Each structure stands twice: as structure tokens, then as C-alpha cells.
Amino acid sequence: MALIEVEKLTKTYRLGNLVTPVLDEVSFRIEEGEFCSIVGPSGSGKTTLLNLLGGLDREYEGSLRIAGQEMRRLSDRQISLLRSRTIGFIFQSFHLLEHLTCQENVMLPFFFAGRPTEEARQRAVTLLEKVGVAEKRRVRPTYISGGQKQRVAIARALILQPKLLLCDEPTGNLDRETGAQIVELFRELNRDLGVTVLVVTHDERMSRTAPRVLRLWDRKIEDTRTDPSRLVEDLARASSVPPATAGAGGAG
Amino acid sequence: MTLVGLTRVVSQNIWRNATSLSISAVGIAAGIALFSLFLALVEQVRNVVEGDIVPIDEVEVVPLSSDLQRMASSIFGEDSFGLSDDDVETIRRIPGVVEVLPRMNLSFSAVSFGGKALVGSEIRVELIADGIPPEQVRDELADPALPFDDLRPRQSNRICRFDTDCLWGEYCEIRYGGPPVSQLADADPLSVPRFRACALPVPALLSRYLLEFYNTIFAPGHGYVQLNEGLLRAAEKELQFNTRLGDSFMGPEAPRWRQRNLRMQFIGVSEKSMDLGVTFPIQYVRDWNREYAGAKDGARYSSVSVRAASKEDISDVIRQVRAAGFDIKSRIAEQVSSMVEVIGIILLLIALIVITIAGFNITHTFLMLVLERRREIGLFRAIGATRANIRNVFLLEAGFIGLLAGVLGLLLAYVSSLVFDTMLITLVPQFPYKPDTFFDFQPWIAATAIGFAVLFTIVGAFVPALRAARLDPVRALQ
Ligand SMILES: Nc1ncnc2c1ncn2[C@@H]1O[C@H](COP(=O)(O)OP(=O)(O)O)[C@@H](O)[C@H]1O
Ligand SMILES: [Mg+2]
Numbered sequence: 001m002a003l004i005e006v007e008k009l010t011k012t013y014r015l016g017n018l019v020t021p022v023l024d025e026v027s028f029r030i031e032e033g034e035f036c037s038i039v040g041p042s043g044s045g046k047t048t049l050l051n052l053l054g055g056l057d058r059e060y061e062g063s064l065r066i067a068g069q070e071m072r073r074l075s076d077r078q079i080s081l082l083r084s085r086t087i088g089f090i091f092q093s094f095h096l097l098e099h100l101t102c103q104e105n106v107m108l109p110f111f112f113a114g115r116p117t118e119e120a121r122q123r124a125v126t127l128l129e130k131v132g133v134a135e136k137r138r139v140r141p142t143y144i145s146g147g148q149k150q151r152v153a154i155a156r157a158l159i160l161q162p163k164l165l166l167c168d169e170p171t172g173n174l175d176r177e178t179g180a181q182i183v184e185l186f187r188e189l190n191r192d193l194g195v196t197v198l199v200v201t202h203d204e205r206m207s208r209t210a211p212r213v214l215r216l217w218d219r220k221i222e223d224t225r226t227d228p229s230r231l232v233e234d235l236a237r238a239s240s241v242p243p244a245t246a247g248a249g250g251a252g
Numbered sequence: 253m254t255l256v257g258l259t260r261v262v263s264q265n266i267w268r269n270a271t272s273l274s275i276s277a278v279g280i281a282a283g284i285a286l287f288s289l290f291l292a293l294v295e296q297v298r299n300v301v302e303g304d305i306v307p308i309d310e311v312e313v314v315p316l317s318s319d320l321q322r323m324a325s326s327i328f329g330e331d332s333f334g335l336s337d338d339d340v341e342t343i344r345r346i347p348g349v350v351e352v353l354p355r356m357n358l359s360f361s362a363v364s365f366g367g368k369a370l371v372g373s374e375i376r377v378e379l380i381a382d383g384i385p386p387e388q389v390r391d392e393l394a395d396p397a398l399p400f401d402d403l404r405p406r407q408s409n410r411i412c413r414f415d416t417d418c419l420w421g422e423y424c425e426i427r428y429g430g431p432p433v434s435q436l437a438d439a440d441p442l443s444v445p446r447f448r449a450c451a452l453p454v455p456a457l458l459s460r461y462l463l464e465f466y467n468t469i470f471a472p473g474h475g476y477v478q479l480n481e482g483l484l485r486a487a488e489k490e491l492q493f494n495t496r497l498g499d500s501f502m503g504p505e506a507p508r509w510r511q512r513n514l515r516m517q518f519i520g521v522s523e524k525s526m527d528l529g530v531t532f533p534i535q536y537v538r539d540w541n542r543e544y545a546g547a548k549d550g551a552r553y554s555s556v557s558v559r560a561a562s563k564e565d566i567s568d569v570i571r572q573v574r575a576a577g578f579d580i581k582s583r584i585a586e587q588v589s590s591m592v593e594v595i596g597i598i599l600l601l602i603a604l605i606v607i608t609i610a611g612f613n614i615t616h617t618f619l620m621l622v623l624e625r626r627r628e629i630g631l632f633r634a635i636g637a638t639r640a641n642i643r644n645v646f647l648l649e650a651g652f653i654g655l656l657a658g659v660l661g662l663l664l665a666y667v668s669s670l671v672f673d674t675m676l677i678t679l680v681p682q683f684p685y686k687p688d689t690f691f692d693f694q695p696w697i698a699a700t701a702i703g704f705a706v707l708f709t710i711v712g713a714f715v716p717a718l719r720a721a722r723l724d725p726v727r728a729l730q
């Protein structure tokens with residue numbers, strides 16, 4: 001059983017008379033532990049696809065199963081539980097709560113999952129360390145840089161140990177160097193934690209660093225697997241820093 | 253969702269929107285302040301009215317007064333109007349009734365005068381009085397100067413000419429022999445035997461109402477001494493009043509030669525005494541009524557005071573008394589207390605209107621909050637919050653605000669009550685039953701006030717909370 005099973009998925013927005021077809025009978029499967037990037041021009045439906053995969057949008061035709069469960073059939077409770085346990089979201093605009101400290105932001109999913117606060121605190125500390133912003137624990141997000149904000153957001157997405165990270169243009173608001181470091185962080189998380197990562201990006205060069213690319217084009221998906229040998233080369237070209245030091249610094 | 257987490261999120265939310273939330277909380281607080289102030293006011297007025305002016309667990313039962321019945325008794329010349337011993341027994345057996353007290357009104361006129369030794373000048377009043385069975389007040393009177401009882405069997409009845417001829421405590425009383433006054437219209441005054449004999453004063457009871465009336469209205473107006481129960485007990489001779497039976501300020505009723513003086517002595521204050529008059533042992537009243545009003549049936553009472561087990565029982569008792577064919581004498585205090593209740597209800601309605609408006613204000617504030625926190629709500633949904641979680645965050649936030657508003661409102665009410673009390677005590681002149689405070693903040697009032705504050709805030713926030721819960725997460729995150 002694949003983590004994501006999409007079959008003949010069709011999505012059409014209907015707003016009164018305005019009908020916008022976005023996806024037309026697309027099918028693909030993503031196994032657990034894959035690293036996959038989604039590319040396509042602006043307005044091609046990348047965000048729409050991620051919202052469908054995360055169960056935020058459940059109006060679709062065809063079949064969409066996450067961890068074996070057909071999303072349309074789940075109740076609000078069940079889908080919330082699925083998001084809480086299985087899926088981590090990462091957004092272009094971070095969506096950190098400015099009135100909470102970074103650590104509290106990271107702990108937030110724990111509250112809604114109804115799990116003990118002390119455990120949340122310990123995990124938040126570990127994760128903030130792992131993503132390289134341990135020293136910003138007690139600082140409010142207002143006072144940290146964009147790259148650091150995205151690192152905090154990543155820690156938040158990881159705190160309930162999801163199987164799947166859905167990242168919608170996570171580097172869109174970051175400069176290229178910082179963006180490359182974030183992408184490198186995703187690779188690292190994918191490799192070390194075995195978490196499945198789906199990264200949406202409109203940056204072709206960025207997408208080439210992924211072993212698998214889903215290309216959205218004209219309401220269809222083109223599924224390409226990249227030759228692993230070209231990977232390091234592409235990575236080096238994508239970021240202006242040498243591959244040996246990329247992602248090690250942390251601060252963006 | 254963990255309570256710790258929920259509380260943390262909520263408290264930080266409140267902190268974040270402290271200004272707008274406290275503005276709308278002030279509305280609730282103001283409404284709650286009015287609400288609890290009025291409740292406390294009504295409570296205190298009820299305390300005064302029910303506790304002092306009239307015990308509201310008591311009513312007075314009178315015969316059903318139909319004109320037909322009165323007409324019949326006048327045609328057949330039969331004084332059967334009143335309540336018999338059987339009637340008293342019937343009333344006593346009504347469930348909920350714990351005590352019945354038959355009363356007999358003085359049915360002819362009399363005048364009382366005296367009190368010079370006590371208050372400094374002579375008081376003359378038309379005597380309004382009734383009689384009650386003495387055994388029913390005996391327990392209530394602590395160490396009276398004279399027992400409240402028919403004292404005639406105990407007096408010496410020695411023939412005398414002056415008070416000094418009598419034993420200590422007795423006085424020299426004029427008496428008549430022969431038929432009662434009512435049958436003597438044309439009799440020769442000289443043919444009626446007349447003598448003087450030593451007698452004990454007639455014990456009399458005063459109502460607390462009358463004492464209060466005297467102290468606050470009568471005494472200050474005339475510059476008389478204020479009376480209290482202690483003084484009533486200590487003074488003896490000073491509290492003796494002369495009473496002229498058959499006399500009246502509105503013209504004599506009995507022939508002047510048959511009017512006679514006797515002496516009564518106030519021996520205490522009793523709740524069972526009539527409100528605006530004095531109360532004697534019933535035996536005296538019965539005999540005097542025979543002598544001066546020619547009442548044939550001495551066993552008929554003019555009314556029966558009925559005490560119910562509790563205030564809650566009284567309406568039931570009244571219903572059954574009416575069903576048994578008797579009537580209820582409506583009392584001023586009863587009307588006062590129902591008037592107070594009506595005013596209280598009106599004031600409470602005003603308070604409720606204020607709270608309701610404040611509730612709408614809460615709704616508005618929370619709708620703004622939901623708009624303001626749209627993205628955050630979307631994020632919460634994305635990280636696993638259910639709709640119920642989102643709703644509960646807002647409702648709990650509202651609950652906190654309500655709690656704060658309730659406490660604030662109570663504080664406000666308490667402070668205003670102190671201000672009102674000071675104002676009313678210094679600015680408003682003394683009136684009967686003027687209390688030290690006009691407010692009685694019972695614990696139940698505080699509980700109700702806080703409960704209402706929380707309830708109204710939560711109700712006010714309910715629609716916004718539902719709206720927040722139903723937000724489409726995709727739109728919210730855009
Ligand atoms: N809520 C919506 N209602 C109607 N149309 C929408 C909505 N969201 C997106 N669209 C339309 O769907 C198409 C795909 O949008 P989106 O998935 O955001 O593209 P991308 O993320 O690739 O830029 C666009 O044409 C957009 O106008
Ligand atoms: Mg997009």
C-alpha cells in the first residue's frame with residue numbers, strides 16, 4: 001500500500017457561473033519515504049493538489065487515498081486526526097503565530113492532539129535543535145529572519161512525527177541561498193527520518209534536485225524520475241554554495 | 253485537546269486582544285452590576301418587608317363578606333357574622349397550616365389617654381384593639397411586667413374609693429351592675445347600681461409596626477421620647493394608659509353615664525399583636541363587646557391569623573382557605589411586597605436588556621476576532637484541530653471574558669451599593685423601617701451574577717465560534 005494513491009483525480013472549482021477546471025483525471029502513487037517535487041507554472045493547480053492531498057479540500061471526483069483512507073469518506077474528526085498524526089504542512093508564508101514564542105509555535109500541534117505538554121516541550125527543544133534554531137526558542141517569530149521562520153515551521157510540522165510533509169513553495173519567500181539550505185534540510189529529514197516529502201516549487205532548477213518530479217501542465221501530471229547520478233551536480237548548480245557546506249550553517 | 257494547551261492558547265488570545273475584549277467585557281460587567289445590584293436591593297427590601305413589617309408566611313382569614321349575608325343578619329337581628337370555633341378548627345386542619353390565631357375585634361369605640369410620665373405629655377388616641385387567646389403568645393413574651401392573661405380572677409375586687417385603697421399593682425375601677433349598655437338606652441341612670449372595686453390593669457400588647465411608626469413618625473413630630481422593647485419591659489406604671497370604654501372622639505357611643513374608665517398596661521411587643529392597634533387577652537374583649545355592643549355570640553371571631561409552614565406554602569394555604577368558604581384580608585404589607593416584586597422585576601428586565609445588548613456587543617467583537625484570526629484558524633485546522641477544537645477555543649475564551657466581566661460587575665455593584673447607602677443614609681430623612689443598608693448581597697446573587705455573565709458571553713460568542721469552526725481551511729489559509 002502506497003502512502004498516496006491518486007486515481008483519476010478531477011478537481012473543478014465552481015464559483016457561481018465561473019467554472020475553473022484544475023485537475024483532469026490525474027493518477028499517481030507515492031510510496032513512503034519518497035522525496036518528490038511538484039512543479040508547474042503559476043495557476044496550474046499545485047496548491048490545489050496539496051490541499052487535496054492534505055484533506056483541507058475534500059471536494060473532488062475520482063479517488064484520493066492517504067495511508068489507505070479515501071479522503072472524501074472521512075468525518076471532520078477523522079480527517080483532523082489524520083492531519084494530526086500523518087501529515088505536516090509547510091507554507092510559503094510560514095503561518096507562525098506572532099504572539100507565541102518559537103517553541104510554543106512548535107508545540108501547538110501537540111495541544112490539539114491532546115498529548116502531554118511536557119513531552120511537547122522536550123520534542124520542541126530537540127526539533128528546534130535539529131533544524132538549527134535552538135537559540136531562538138524563547139523568541140517571538142517577529143524577531144527572526146525568514147529562513148529561521150521556515151525552520152521553526154518545519155519543526156512544528158515534524159513534532160507529531162508525520163509520515164508526509166506537504167510543502168507549498170517553502171522557499172518562495174526566501175532568497176536563493178537560504179532557499180537552498182531549506183531544501184537541503186528537507187533532503188536531510190527525508191534521509192534521516194524517512195519522512196515522505198512533497199515540495200511544491202515553481203523553480204525548475206530547485207525541482208531538479210529531487211529524484212522524482214510531478215509536473216503539472218494543462219490539468220495533467222507528468223511523472224518524471226531523475227537519474228540519481230545527476231543529482232549532486234544539479235544541487236550544486238541550484239544553490240550558489242558548494243554542496244559540501246550547504247545546509248550546515250542554519251541561519252538564513 | 254489538552255486543557256493545559258487550550259488554556260494556554262486561550263489566555264494568550266485574550267492577552268493579545270485585551271483591548272477589544274475588555275471593552276466588550278465592560279458592557280457585560282455593567283449589565284451584571286445592575287443585575288446584582290437590583291437583586292441585592294430586592295432581597296433587602298424583601299428582608300425588611302417580610303421580616304419586620306409583615307411576616308409573609310401569615311395571612312388573616314375573615315368570613316366571606318357577601319352583602320346578602322350582611323343583609324340577612326341585619327334583618328333577623330342575629331349577630332352571626334364571624335367565625336365560629338368550628339370554622340377555626342376547619343382552618344387549622346388545612347394542610348400547610350402550622351398555627352391559627354383567632355382574633356376578636358373591639359366592636360365599640362373607646363378612647364385611650366396617658367403616657368405623660370413616659371413621653372412627657374399626654375397622648376390621646378381612639379382605641380383600636382382586638383383580643384387573642386393569651387396562651388398563644390405566652391412563650392413569646394420574655395419576662396413581662398404583667399402576665400398576658402385574663403387577670404380578673406387574680407385581682408382582689410376589694411371595694412375602694414381611691415387607688416391607694418388597693419393592693420400593690422391594682423387600681424380602683426368603676427363598675428356597673430345590671431343589664432348591658434346596649435339595652436339601656438332609656439334607662440334611669442340612677443337605677444343602675446354602680447360601685448368601685450380594686451382591679452389589675454388590662455395587659456396589652458403592641459405591634460412592632462406600631463412601635464416603629466411611633467418612633468419614626470409620631471415621636472419625632474411631637475418631640476416625644478423614643479421607645480424600645482427594653483424600655484417597655486423596664487417601665488411599668490409609666491406604660492399604664494387610661495381607657496374610657498364607650499367614648500369616642502367622633503361622638504360618644506354609649507350614654508355618658510355608662511362610659512367607664514379602666515387601665516391598661518403595655519407589657520410587650522408581639523408579632524401577633526394587630527398592626528395598627530393594641531391587642532388584649534380575648535376574654536376582656538369578649539366581655540366588653542357583650543357589655544357595650546350587645547354581641548350575643550361571644551364565640552364568634554372577627555378573623556383568624558393563619559401561619560403557614562413556610563413562605564412557599566402560603567399561596568397554597570390561601571387557595572385552600574378560599575376553597576373552604578372563607579376570605580383573605582389583603583394587607584398593606586402584602587401589597588407593598590408585591591409592589592416591590594414588580595419594581596424588582598422591571599429593574600431586572602432593564603438589567604437583562606443591558607446584558608443582552610452587551611451580549612450582542614460580544615457577538616460583534618468575536619466576529620471581528622474570527623475575521624482577524626482567519627489565517628490562524630486555517631493553520632489550526634492544518635495542524636490537526638477539529639471543528640470542535642476551534643469552536644471550543646472561542647467559547648472558552650468567551651467563558652474567561654464572562655468570568656472576568658462577572659467578577660468586575662460584582663465589584664462594581666458592591667462599590668455602587670456602598671455609595672448608594674452612604675447617599676441614602678445621609679441625604680434621605682428617616683422613615684419607618686429605614687435600614688442601615690439597602691442591599692443584601694447573598695452568595696446566590698454572586699453565583700447567579702457570575703453564571704449569567706459567563707452564560708451571556710458564551711451565548712454571545714456562540715455564533716462567531718460556530719462560524720470560526722465552519723471556516724473553509726483552504727480559504728482561511730489564503
Ligand atoms: N478557492 C478557489 N476558488 C476558485 N478558483 C480557485 C480557487 N483556488 C484556486 N483557484 C483557481 O485554480 C487554479 C489553480 O490555482 P492554484 O492551485 O492556487 O495554482 P498554483 O498554486 O499552481 O499557483 C487557478 O486558476 C486559480 O485561479
Ligand atoms: Mg500556489
